[in-house]
Amino acid sequence: HDLMPSVVGHPGAFVVVGMAGFFSVVSNAPISTIIFVSEMTNSYHLLLPSLLVCSLGYLLSRRWTIYVKQVRTRMDSAAHRGDFFVDVLGAIKVRDLMQYLREVERIPEQMPFEDFKRVFSSSQQHYFPVVGSDGRLTGIFSINDIREVLFDPGISDVVIMKDIANPEIISTSPSEDLNEVLKxxxxxxxxxxxxxxxxDPAHLLGMLDRREVIQYYNQRVEEMKSNGDSRQERSAKEA
Structure with a gap:
């Protein structure tokens, strides 16, 4: 500055930009560093040069950091895992899992309980949707609902499946996101x-299993991690 004052008019600006560049390199956090330094100096006049220096330094030195336990992405962070879980589930719709729907045997609501026991003996289902004569959904029940009366001979001929089915159906639809489904x-x-x-809440498309939802979520997370790793590798090669 003493030798060429016209070239370096304000040496303090170079100090601030250099400070921002240095810390963004050692911390691998360029955006946070830019905001931090701007707030500390109470000025945003150096925002563009700081952005250039911090971005360049970050691209050239991402392999090194003073935070040896720093994770690469929010997906790998335990602190953000809950937020990320909700974000991913909210972006996935039931329509994305339509290929995983299971076609199940539908029980006529007028079927005698004795006839159902024969159906049950050869079935692997856990949940049984009950339909009317028009094939529309009117109720549902699980094997837990009938476990206590399954071998009671006193009700076999007097009870029909409409009496057993729960008409308050908890269902989902193709437009609903997986966050609501898991709730x-x-x-x-x-x-x-x-x-x-x-x-049409009475038009049954199939049954969606909880395990399929969790498996699909895990698959999407792995895909996102793989895509993130690929982008980082490409950026490193370009740098």
Missing amino acids: KFTIRNIQALPVVKDD
């Missing part, structure tokens, strides 16, 4: 939900 699974501690049409 329904959790509230009633159920393992499968009937999926119905968006505009």
Whole structure:
């Protein structure tokens, strides 16, 4: 500055930009550093040069950091895992899992309980949707609902499946996101939900299993991690 005052008019500006660049390099946090330094100096006049220096330094030195336990992305952070979990589930719709819907045997509501026991003996289902004569969904029940009376001979000929089915159906639809679906699974501690049409809650499309939802979520997270790693590798090569 003493030799060429016209070239370096304000040496303090170079100090601030250099400070921002240095800390963004050692911390691998360029955006936070830019905001931090701007707030500390109470000025945003050096925002553009700081952005240039911090971005360049970050691209050239991402392999090194003073935070040896710093994770690479929010997906790997325990502090943000809950937020990320909700964000991912909210972005996935039931329609994305339509190929995982299970077609199940539908029980006529007028079927005698004795006839159902024969159906049950050869079935692997846990939940049984009950339909009317027109094939529309009118109720649902699980094997837990009938476990106590399954071998009671006194009701076999006097009870029909309409008497057993629960008409208050907890269902989902193709437009609903998986965050809401998991809430329904959790509230009633159920393992499968009937999926119905968006505009017709009595039109059954199939059953969605809780395990399929969790498996699909894990698959999407792994894909996002792989895509993130690929982008980082490409950026490193370009740098």
